[in-house]
Amino acid sequence: MINRLGKYTVEFGDAPSITGYGSVAGKKEYEGLLSDRFDKIFFDPRAGQKTFEKAEILFQQEALTAALGRANKKAEDIDFVFAGDLLNQCISSSYGMKEFRAPYLGQYGACSTMVQTLFLAALTVSSGASSLSAAVTSSHFCTAERQYRMPLEYGGQRTTTAQWTVTGSGACLIEKVDKGPKIAKATIGKITDLGIKDANNMGAAMAPAAADTIMNYLDDTHTRPSDYDLILTGDLGVVGSECLYKILEREGIDIIGRHNDCGLMIYGEGQDVHSGGSGCGCSAAVLCSTILPDMISGKYSNILFIATGALMSPLSSQQGNSIPAIAHLVNIVC
Amino acid sequence: MINRLGKYTVEFGDAPSITGYGSVAGKKEYEGLLSDRFDKIFFDPRAGQKTFEKAEILFQQEALTAALGRANKKAEDIDFVFAGDLLNQCISSSYGMKEFRAPYLGQYGACSTMVQTLFLAALTVSSGASSLSAAVTSSHFCTAERQYRMPLEYGGQRTTTAQWTVTGSGACLIEKVDKGPKIAKATIGKITDLGIKDANNMGAAMAPAAADTIMNYLDDTHTRPSDYDLILTGDLGVVGSECLYKILEREGIDIIGRHNDCGLMIYGEGQDVHSGGSGCGCSAAVLCSTILPDMISGKYSNILFIATGALMSPLSSQQGNSIPAIAHLVNIVC
Numbered sequence: 001m002i003n004r005l006g007k008y009t010v011e012f013g014d015a016p017s018i019t020g021y022g023s024v025a026g027k028k029e030y031e032g033l034l035s036d037r038f039d040k041i042f043f044d045p046r047a048g049q050k051t052f053e054k055a056e057i058l059f060q061q062e063a064l065t066a067a068l069g070r071a072n073k074k075a076e077d078i079d080f081v082f083a084g085d086l087l088n089q090c091i092s093s094s095y096g097m098k099e100f101r102a103p104y105l106g107q108y109g110a111c112s113t114m115v116q117t118l119f120l121a122a123l124t125v126s127s128g129a130s131s132l133s134a135a136v137t138s139s140h141f142c143t144a145e146r147q148y149r150m151p152l153e154y155g156g157q158r159t160t161t162a163q164w165t166v167t168g169s170g171a172c173l174i175e176k177v178d179k180g181p182k183i184a185k186a187t188i189g190k191i192t193d194l195g196i197k198d199a200n201n202m203g204a205a206m207a208p209a210a211a212d213t214i215m216n217y218l219d220d221t222h223t224r225p226s227d228y229d230l231i232l233t234g235d236l237g238v239v240g241s242e243c244l245y246k247i248l249e250r251e252g253i254d255i256i257g258r259h260n261d262c263g264l265m266i267y268g269e270g271q272d273v274h275s276g277g278s279g280c281g282c283s284a285a286v287l288c289s290t291i292l293p294d295m296i297s298g299k300y301s302n303i304l305f306i307a308t309g310a311l312m313s314p315l316s317s318q319q320g321n322s323i324p325a326i327a328h329l330v331n332i333v334c
Numbered sequence: 335m336i337n338r339l340g341k342y343t344v345e346f347g348d349a350p351s352i353t354g355y356g357s358v359a360g361k362k363e364y365e366g367l368l369s370d371r372f373d374k375i376f377f378d379p380r381a382g383q384k385t386f387e388k389a390e391i392l393f394q395q396e397a398l399t400a401a402l403g404r405a406n407k408k409a410e411d412i413d414f415v416f417a418g419d420l421l422n423q424c425i426s427s428s429y430g431m432k433e434f435r436a437p438y439l440g441q442y443g444a445c446s447t448m449v450q451t452l453f454l455a456a457l458t459v460s461s462g463a464s465s466l467s468a469a470v471t472s473s474h475f476c477t478a479e480r481q482y483r484m485p486l487e488y489g490g491q492r493t494t495t496a497q498w499t500v501t502g503s504g505a506c507l508i509e510k511v512d513k514g515p516k517i518a519k520a521t522i523g524k525i526t527d528l529g530i531k532d533a534n535n536m537g538a539a540m541a542p543a544a545a546d547t548i549m550n551y552l553d554d555t556h557t558r559p560s561d562y563d564l565i566l567t568g569d570l571g572v573v574g575s576e577c578l579y580k581i582l583e584r585e586g587i588d589i590i591g592r593h594n595d596c597g598l599m600i601y602g603e604g605q606d607v608h609s610g611g612s613g614c615g616c617s618a619a620v621l622c623s624t625i626l627p628d629m630i631s632g633k634y635s636n637i638l639f640i641a642t643g644a645l646m647s648p649l650s651s652q653q654g655n656s657i658p659a660i661a662h663l664v665n666i667v668c
Contacts, residue, residue, distance in 0.1 A: 188439060
């Protein structure tokens with residue numbers, strides 16, 4: 001039974017459960033704050049492949065394989081896989097998922113993609129369209145730099161507002177059983193564009209989208225930040241988190257005591273990542289390595305997970321456009 | 335009520351209806367076989383905008399606006415918009431849809447995207463997650479050439495197997511009412527890769543995916559091609575359609591008398607499009623200009639609409655990868 005709450009929120013009556021999850025990370029992420037929590041670490045940025053892109057493809061495969069193992073399922077049990085990444089034409093996902101031979105729907109929400117895939121996987125399961133759906137995303141510092149910025153060899157200086165694309169992947173499996181963390185509600189975001197054009201300051205571009213979605217969710221559910229153990233944004237980083245606090249404060253909403261950001265959780269001080277981590281592998285790897293296990297162990301029982309995305313391309317920036325941003329939210333309970 | 339039929343097919347119990355549809359096309363499409371059937375024609379490839387990309391953004395807006403007009407709805411009535419296109423980071427969709435201020439989920443299925451968006455829009459409505467969902471896609475010859483091939487000014491020779499990217503867009507609105515064409519069933523495809531590496535022969539790369547999805551649907555529903563008025567593929571073109579006939583013939587399935595292809599329906603002889611039209615605006619514009627009105631007027635009452643996509647990128651081709659392909663199917667009844 002799926003209901004709508006208010007204008008923007010969907011409630012899953014029999015909340016579908018996340019029965020499997022898997023995470024993959026690179027060397028820099030291993031050297032960060034979540035070190036030993038990832039299922040698999042690749043110390044080589046090419047992961048033994050010929051290209052960085054083929055490494056990222058492998059990350060998705062390893063993350064989904066780990067999730068299948070945890071859920072005690074096989075690839076052929078999957079009714080739908082929703083996957084996405086940051087690369088042009090989502091090739092990490094299409095090449096990554098093809099060997100699983102499951103019905104595939106490619107998703108593009110930039111760094112918001114993990115929540116987008118979780119929502120659609122939960123929707124298919126909760127509605128009866130699927131018995132087992134997968135949600136998978138990835139990113140890779142080296143593939144993202146190649147595509148969005150400069151050749152690595154160029155050694156360009158980074159601005160202080162810039163974020164560091166996480167090398168990693170996360171995958172979740174969703175089933176209609178009453179076991180473990182459940183996706184109880186979701187609020188899908190509207191595209192927000194306040195005119196920011198600096199592609200090195202995506203936190204500031206994404207913060208208004210996060211604020212809009214959080215406010216819509218709180219309105220629709222008649223709840224307050226203090227009703228949740230954790231309000232976890234995807235990858236606003238230092239700059240974007242500060243912007244989010246300021247926007248919400250003006251609306252009389254204080255999340256500071258409850259808030260954390262995946263982009264701030266993954267790297268430690270001294271790792272030279274400037275404003276924090278980013279990429280749709282960031283929120284995915286943090287969720288699947290740390291947050292879900294912490295929910296199962298009882299540390300958290302009711303969280304809001306909000307992934308934010310900047311929906312520009314290098315071409316749209318070259319053509320002088322501002323950055324449209326979006327944020328999607330899921331309420332996960334355990 | 336949503337049920338699964340067999341291994342791959344979803345049946346929508348109270349089939350959601352396509353209550354609005356809109357189509358946009360360019361000059362070459364207007365000069366083709368469907369000439370006066372489009373809602374709006376742009377004779378200027380820039381549509382009065384500064385760039386081809388901004389023109390494509392406008393196409394999506396005009397297509398959705400036409401669909402809203404036909405359904406007698408406003409933008410604020412939309413609970414979810416599923417949109418996609420061929421450009422890097424799906425910018426035609428993110429910039430195109432932002433002004434509608436509706437919850438947005440970006441889709442990437444290359445030329446299969448129109449059926450992908452129709453399936454998800456139908457799923458949200460049928461499950462109760464939405465009262466009104468939109469499905470929108472677009473493509474543009476000039477934006478696609480810039481991104482995937484050569485600068486237009488280069489004037490490169492095209493191979494005979496190459497297809498011509500359609501300049502156009504289509505949009506559908508879906509509601510849970512009993513009125514007009516309905517989405518009754520859907521089969522989501524698996525990624526198929528038989529090793530074809532020639533990005534100028536995408537019809538051949540996509541035909542095995544179309545065959546796989548059609549066979550899965552016929553198996554799951556225990557139906558035969560003769561049960562349908564029309565089996566319409568998205569954009570296999572001349573070469574891909576021939577491949578599809580051959581693959582299905584080996585399995586004892588004959589669709590020739592029932593089959594047509596959007597890529598063959600849109601352009602006339604002498605338009606120098608080689609193997610036919612392509613692009614996710616192709617199947618969208620043909621569906622929304624011609625097929626849906628023909629269903630409403632009684633020409634067709636039960637069709638299979640199968641959009642096919644090639645999921646490579648220029649980078650994946652440069653790195654020597656073969657072309658993964660996919661096909662999604664919806665059964666539309668009226």
